[in-house]
Amino acid sequence: MVVHTRTPRGQGRPRLLEAAGELFAERGVSGTSLQSIADRLGVTKAAIYHQFASKDEIVIAVAEPVIAHLAELADAAASTTPQAGRAVVIAGLVDLATAQRGTAAIMRRDPSMSQILNNHEPYMVQIARIDAVLLGPDPSPERRVALAFAGGGIAVGGELAGLEPATLRTALIAAMTRALETP
Amino acid sequence: MVVHTRTPRGQGRPRLLEAAGELFAERGVSGTSLQSIADRLGVTKAAIYHQFASKDEIVIAVAEPVIAHLAELADAAASTTPQAGRAVVIAGLVDLATAQRGTAAIMRRDPSMSQILNNHEPYMVQIARIDAVLLGPDPSPERRVALAFAGGGIAVGGELAGLEPATLRTALIAAMTRALETP
DNA sequence: GTCTATAAGGGGATAGAC
DNA sequence: GTCTATCCCCTTATAGAC
Numbered sequence A, B: 001m002v003v004h005t006r007t008p009r010g011q012g013r014p015r016l017l018e019a020a021g022e023l024f025a026e027r028g029v030s031g032t033s034l035q036s037i038a039d040r041l042g043v044t045k046a047a048i049y050h051q052f053a054s055k056d057e058i059v060i061a062v063a064e065p066v067i068a069h070l071a072e073l074a075d076a077a078a079s080t081t082p083q084a085g086r087a088v089v090i091a092g093l094v095d096l097a098t099a100q101r102g103t104a105a106i107m108r109r110d111p112s113m114s115q116i117l118n119n120h121e122p123y124m125v126q127i128a129r130i131d132a133v134l135l136g137p138d139p140s141p142e143r144r145v146a147l148a149f150a151g152g153g154i155a156v157g158g159e160l161a162g163l164e165p166a167t168l169r170t171a172l173i174a175a176m177t178r179a180l181e182t183p
Numbered sequence C: 001g002t003c004t005a006t007a008a009g010g011g012g013a014t015a016g017a018c
Numbered sequence D: 001g002t003c004t005a006t007c008c009c010c011t012t013a014t015a016g017a018c
Helices: A012-027 A034-041 A045-049 A055-078 A082-098 A100-109 A111-117 A121-135 A141-157 A165-179 B012-027 B034-041 B045-049 B055-078 B082-098 B100-109 B111-117 B121-135 B141-157 B165-179
Strands: none
Touching (some): A012 A055, A012 B111, A055 A082, A055 A100, A055 A121, A082 A165, A100 A111, A121 A141, A141 B141, B012 B034, B012 B100, B034 B045, B100 B111, B141 B165
């Protein structure tokens, strides 16, 4: 499905997305100007426009690896039992939430980011798949609340600083599991 | 050509804060211009500056009722047993999170809002008091994670649409209580 | 790929009339 | 209290040189 992507000289784009992701996490999307991204990279705005046509395109590109990870989790869950699938998804979501400076978390928290992603079909598709795995068939209202609660929980909990990564991971998986143990 | 009809909008300050709070919740603080607030009220930007010296001042003013509510909860908790205090705080936080358009939720989610509030002592003081009630003495790392998780959980869960308010409230209290049942 | 330069517009904020 | 008018800076985005 990928058309071109002939960019073996991988300095520009990945570095740009990393810087953008960090700034989005710190200040939010609306609070991050292209100028500030350029400054962090030591280049000018025009250099950024050479690689991306618009700010929204950068936002989507930052989210893309996360969306790909969500797709993998949903695939993995689909090839096993419901219970095992839920465990896989929970562990995977925790890993996503604790990875690299909260890029995943900001996708759920930042209003500007949400607005863009809610109009980005690939994201919505994967979110729906993940939700279906975690909810199961015919979910009760209580279960829906528990899912929303758990979603917000990892987004914020994943950014907790000052803990051993392994401790954080274990505690978050426990918290997620407990949150979703609703009838 | 109608130049301008009488603006039958409500009285200045409360009306302004209501509009600002709604817009902050929808688009985030950075995503909300003073112009957009003025537009929603049917006035000009200059009219807003008659009541507030800066945008930050509006943000703080929007947060103030929530901060006052937090103070009340912490006070109530201080005048009873630890267990009863925790229950009071949990119920109060759920009420805050589900009340009026997610003003409370945005305080925890929006990066720009957080940045302003983290430098606003009255907010930090009340948050510390609430956290102390929920954590208890000598909290384990797991308990700290559970608290962060629960904080994110209500912020997101409180905005869930399409449920009976009473159902949402009960389910959120249950979710919060369960999340904080960590040793 | 990166630069300089600039367009075109919006942002926060202020002055002063009514 | 609200208006008009304005200031100045920053924003997104484009054009074209190297």
